[in-house]
Amino acid sequence: MNNGRKSRSNLRLFVDFDSTITKSDTCTLIPQLLKNPEKNQAWEMVSNDFLKKYETILSKYEGNISMSNISDFLNEMDHVELFGVNSVEQNNLLEGLSKKDLEELPKKFHTELAPQCESLFELLYEFGKKKNIELCIISSNWSFDVIQSFIKQNVQKHVNTHLNIFSVDRINETLTNPEVIPTIPTQWSVENSSFPNIYIYTNDLQFNENGISTGKFSSKQCVTSMDKLMSLRHHLFISRDTSKTIYIGDSVNDLRCILETNGILYHPRNNEETTILSLFKRLGIPLSKLPQNAASSIQQVQTTLIPSPHFASNWEEITSSIRSELLVN
Template identity: 20%
Template sequence: MSTKPTIVLVHGSWHSPTAMAPVANNLKAKGYDSVCPSLPTMGDNQSHDFKDKTCYDDAQLIRDTVSSLVSDGKEVLVVAHSYGGQVTSEAIREEMGKSARSKQGRNGGVIGLFYICAFLLPEGVVGLSWFLLPQFSPPTFVVPHPLKGYSTVHNGAHYFYNDLEPAAQDYWVGELRLATLTGHAKPTTYAAQRYFPTTYMHTSLDKTCEPALQQYMIQKNKEAGITGIREVTCEAGHSPFLSMPDKVVDEILVAIEHSQQHSALSQTPQRCFSASAPCQSYSTAAHLDPPTPAASPQRRYPPPPPLQPSPPPAHPHPSTDSADPSPAPDPVVVGRERNRMTSSLKMATGALRPIRLFLDFDGTITRKDTMNLVARIGYRAQERKRDGQSQEFPPWEHFVDTYMADYSDHVSRYRPVKEDRSTVEQEIMYLRSFRPIEDASMSRVVASGLFKDVAASHIESFAQECLRQQDDAHWQVSRRPGLHKLLKSLQVRQEQAMSQQPICHVISVNWSRIWIQAMLELGGDGCPPLLTTDGKTKSNIRIYANELSKTDKESGTSDLTGTTINCKTGEDKVKQMRCVIEEGNREQNCALNIYVGDSATDLECLLEADIGICIRDDPMGSGQKDLAEICGRVGLQVAHISDASDPDKATARILYWARDYHEVLVWIKSLR
C-alpha cells in the first residue's frame, strides 16, 4: 500500500474532471494517486437531473468518495477549486480526520485541505452571497436561463482563462458545462477548515474571484474564530491548474508536508469553541441559523477512472461565450434573465429585498391620457403673450388629425400585418417602426411655435387648475388611488433594507416633466400629493420625460424647442429603464425591478422588468385592450398579480395585471 496520501480533487462550477487532468497527471508522475468526481450539479443538454441538484448533493458525493478512501486506510488531502471550496467545507467532517480515526485505532483519514481561489465559507453563509457585496464586482459572468433551469458562462475566456493562450482559451471554454440555476445558493451547515490544517492559494490575476474577495473570505473566517489558515499566492488567473499546474502541484506537496507536521505535533485540530458548544459564525448578510439537512441515504460512488491528458486540439473549438449550444438568449428579455441569478442569491441570505419601482404616467398614474391638457398649456401661454395681436395657431385637433392620418397610413403599409405578427420580437419591431411618425408629429408642433417661451410657472399653475376643476370633464385629471400608500410603504421597505436608492422612477413619453412633477406634488382630485416637500419622499422619486419649457431644460431628457426628442417611443423608455437599472446595480444589484404600465408603448419595459404589471380597468380602456390583444396574439400569459408569489420563479414570458395600486401593495407586502 502506498504511504503517500491520495489527492481528492474537487472541481469548480461549470467545469468537469477533465479540467483537473494536468494536475492529476503531474501528481501521478510524482507517485500520488488522485480522484476527481464529477459533481452532480453540472451537466449538459442531454442530462436533466443536474438541474434539481444542490450543493448538498455535491457535498454528499465528495463525502462518500473520501469516506471510501479512508475506510480503506488511506490518508487523503482534499484540493478544492472555486465553488468546490464550498462543497469541501460542507462535505469533510471532523470524524473523517486522521487524528479522530487514530484515537479509535483506525488507519487512514483526512490530513488537510487545500483551497485554490475557492469559496472559503464559515457556517451559515450562503454560497456566492459575498459576490453581491458592493465593494466587489458583481458576478456578471453568470448567465441564468430560468426557462431551462440552468446557468451558463459569459466570456469564459476573460473570467476563467485570462492567463492562457487564445487557442487554449477557446478549447477550455468549449469544455465548460451547464450548472444548476440556484442549487449553489444554499447556506453552509459545516466548515471543515475549522478542524483541519488548511492552505489557501490566492490567485493575483483572478477576474472571477477577485483578490480582494479572497482576502475578505480569509478575514471573515478569522472573525468566525477559524485561524491558522496557511496562505500562499500564485500569479495566475482563476484556473492555475491549467495555466501553471507545476506550481499548483508543488504547493500541494508543501501542503501535504505541512499537514503531516501538524498531525505529528497535535492530535487535536484547532478549534475556536469547545467540543460541546455549537459552532457560531457571522456573515455580512443577516445571520442565518444553519439548517439541519434531512439525513441522506448512504450512497457509494466508485472512484472515476484515471484521468488522461487532454492534448490541445489540432483545430481548437471556436470561441464561445457559453457552454449552451442552444440559440442565444432572447434579446428582449436578456436583461431580465441576467439579473435573476444575483437577485435570487441575495434573497437566499435572508435580507429584505429592496424594490425598484418603475411607473408609466399617462393612463398608469392618471386614469386617462393627459396630452390634450398639456397642449392647452401652449394655447393658454400664447393667448397671454399675444395681447390682442392677430397671430393664430391651428387648433389642437389639426395636429391630432394629421398624426392619425400618418399613423393609419403606416399601419396599412406595414408588413407583416397584425394577424401575422405572432412573436414578441415581431411586435416590438412593429412598435419601433413608428419612430418616424412620432418625429414628424413633434416637428410639426415645434415648427408651429405653439410652445415657444412656455415657462415652468405656466405649466405648474395650469396643473393646479386642472386638479381643482373636477366638475368639468374636459379639464379633469384623475389620478389612480392607492399609489400614495404604495410609495409610503416602499419608503419604509427601502429603509428596512438599508437601501439608499430612489423608490420610484417615472418614465414617460409625455411632453413635460414639469407637468408630471406637478401632478405628483399637488392634491385636489381626492388623492393626497405623491411628492411631498419633506425632502425624503421627493428625493426618492425620479422622473424621466421630455420638457417643453426652456426654464427646466436640464431636468428633462429633452426640449421640444430643440432638435432632439429623447423619449418618444417604447424603445426610448426601455433604454432609459436599462440605464437606471445598470446605474442602480453598481450599488445594489439585488433589487426587484417592477414596472407598471397600461398600453403597448409599455410592452418593452414590462418585459424588461422582473415583474411587469398591466393596469386594467373594468371595463378596459382602449390602450389597455390593445395591450391585452397583443399579449394574447404573441403568446404572453397575463396572470393576476396575486399569482406572482415567487418573483425569482417568474418566467420571461409572463406578465401580470392588477386593477389598482391597492392590489399591487398587497402583493408587495407578501414579499420578503
C-alpha cells in the same frame, strides 16, 4: 454620476406616469394652456396626421403580429411617436408657455392620482427606507415641471415627509434636483437612493432666460418605447443591479419595458379591449393575474425565454402584492 458602487436597493419600481400614476393623461392638457387661437388649426393638422399614421400601423399588423415581428411593429410605432413630437417642435406649437403655466397645470385642471394609487405612496413611505425601495418614473410626457408639480400636489399629502425629486438626463449623464438653487448636477448616491427620493426620466421643453418656452425641446430622451427601455436600462446600469425590478405601465409605449422585466400591465378598464391588451392576446403572451407575491414571482421567471408579465386592474392589487413580498423579505 457614480457608477462604481453596488446598489443596496431591495426593490426597484419603474412606473409610467400618464394614465398609470395619474387618473387621466396630463400631456394632452399642455396645449390647452396656450392662449394663441391661431395655432389651433396647426394642432388639429398635427393631431390628425399622427392619428392616421398610428391607425395605419395598427391596420398593417392587424391579425399579422407575433413574437417574430413584434420588434418591427414597435419600431414603426416608435417612428410615429417621433413624428408627433418632431411635428410639435417644428411648428413651434408649444412656444410661449411659461414654466409657471406648466407648474400650475395640475391644479388648474384638477388632475388626480389614479384610483387607489395613493396606496403605493403610503407603502413607499412605510417601507421605503427600511426596505430600500427605489422609485423611478419613466414618462413620455413633454414636461418635467408638470410631473414634478403633480407629485407635489397629489402625492406629498399622502406621505409625511419631504419628497426629493430628481431629473435624470441619461443622454448628458446628469442628475439634478431643481429645488436646489443653483441646479448643480449631483452624483449618484446609493445610500440615499431609496424613497422619498424619486427619479424621473422624461422629456422637457427649452426655455429662454425669462422662463418662456421657445417651442423647442431641450430633451427628447423618452419619446418612444425604445427610449423608455433605454432609460430603464440606464438606471439599472448606474446602480449596478438588476435584481428585484418591476415595471408598471398601461400602453403600447410601455410594452418593451413590460416584456423586459416581466412587469405589470396596469389596465383599469376591465370591459374595454384596448390596443395593448389585444396585442398581448395576439402575441400569445399570457397575462397572469397578479399574485400576492408578484414581486418575487416576476424575478423568478425573468431569466426564462417566454415572457410572463402580470395583469392588474387596480392599484390596490399592485400595492397588496408588493406589501406581501416585502413582509417576507
